[in-house]
Amino acid sequence: MAEHNKLLIAVMILTVVVLIVTLAFNGASGVGPPLFKNNTGVLSRKYPTGITPSSWVFSIWGVIYTWQCLWLLFAFINIFRKTADGPAYVSPMILPPLLFIAYIFNLCFNTAWIFLFGNEHIVLAFVALFLIAFCLYICMFIAYRNLYRNGPLLQKQGRNIEIWMHRVLVHNGLGIYATWTTIATLLNVVMTMVYGATPGVGIEDSGTVALGILTAELAIFIVSDLFFLDNYSRYTVTPYMVVCLALGGSIDKNWDETKTNSIFSAVLLGIGVTFLVVKIIVMIWRHIRKPLYPTEIAPTTAGIKA
Template identity: 25%
Template sequence: MVNHDLARVVLMFLGLIMFLAAITINSMSGFGAESGVFQQSTEDVTLKYVTLFTPANWALHAYDWLYTTPALLPYGFHVSMIANISLNITWLFLFDKELLLPALITSALMTLTDYLLLFFSCHGLKIYGAWLNKYHNVDLWLFRVLTFSDLTEKQKLKTHHKSSLTFVILVLNQVQNGVAVYATWGSLSTVLNLTIYLQYQTGTFSCGCSLLPLLLLLMQLFAWFLLENFYLDEHVRYVVTIYPLVILWLTGTLNNSSSPESLFYIFTALTLAISCVMFVARVALVTWRHHKRPLYTGPSMSPVEIALTQRKIFL
């Protein structure tokens, strides 16, 4: 148990260092040459490589608050987070030097780690959900909805209970929907990087190279809608923040467009309308299933019993 806890502490400490480094470097990237590290700000590079898919500045600034919700979850989550932050920092320097293809590849890998973060957060809630629902229902909803939960009462647990509840206490610190927002933003950012690369490195017609990412985004939306509602319901039942972020991005894209009669504008508006319909349908389905098909109806195992059935990467 000592080795088990030590490994987690090391990962948490390394993750904290990387997290603070990411905040610092992301902040410095906003100052460009004044930072003494970057040649230009990320916003300047984005404005230099404007595409039809690029949203208005007010939509891009939604990214700023994503680093205010650090996560503490199982081993797999810690490893994925460290890899994600490392890729994020790498992308900042590649984008600063306008290395568009390496930046695109890095963004795609970063999005992959975003999906892993979402997987581990949802899996953690699934395996401990029944126990939380029975004994700590409020904490369960804090995990699903809010940013941080108060650990004061948890710290008053008896010593011989602390080891078995370590994971559960850590779980209560993180937003499940916040991870989904982060993963969604990663997907949108990768699509934007793809658009920039196609338009400025391959010479593809601006409207044509922007329609392809829009089509990819629409395919992702349909695929996720089917997965979350019909195949992964027990894992992602209360994840609903994906669509509002897509709606925000597409609204910013339309707001940034100067050709309301163009094919791209029409396709973007159609994608926006579909996203809105999906969001309403998702909320309706979640509400109906919450009342008619509750997730946790059977007996619940204790955290110790659960730990004995899981691989270390999921603990």
């Protein structure tokens, strides 16, 4: 029978502490001095990119952090739940210490980005944002792999609802965070090219480069998600939603039918919306016709107790 894992509990607690610190600095960044030269809103206006979304889009941060709190709460609740094989969080261990360590690094880079961007270190801020997204993709890889490997055991234990909690809270929670920081990284690519390089590149050309990178990333993501990673990512839909939101917000703020990047963004938005619909249809069809586990359409909580 599995026993409590002290290392895992310790890194989970540390994750919560670091998250609280990160949230505190995020809140302070909206104020500005004395910690930062300017608040993030002022800096976004000071360093325009031509493709930055409208200010209302950035309220997604509230959704992102709420989702992070929910999946962490789910992880902590499992410490106090029991199965016939031991504590639920280690029987089997789906969210291991390595995932939380990678997540802590993401939070540290998040805080670093707040200070770097708030004090106008544009190039270093770009590096920090890239590392945030990189750490989150590591977390997603671990979460996907472990649920896929241990899903049959969870089902055997009658924990189908828990499988869904991983899909909805953990996978989609990490997905919305990783996708948004990926897009934010591309915005920082433009800032780096225009304001951090010597000589700087034009805003329109830099925006085209960023949208071109987004196109390549979107193509790779869609193909891999629908055709190669279905067993892992079938129920992760938030990346598609974030792309549509970001592009819609960009068009809302920057639309000019005479500019290439406006047309480019509109085409990408059309592709994003189309494949969001395709993703949902394919997900439902495969869930009904090709379920990953034989009886998961009828979830149960048998075999587990508080």
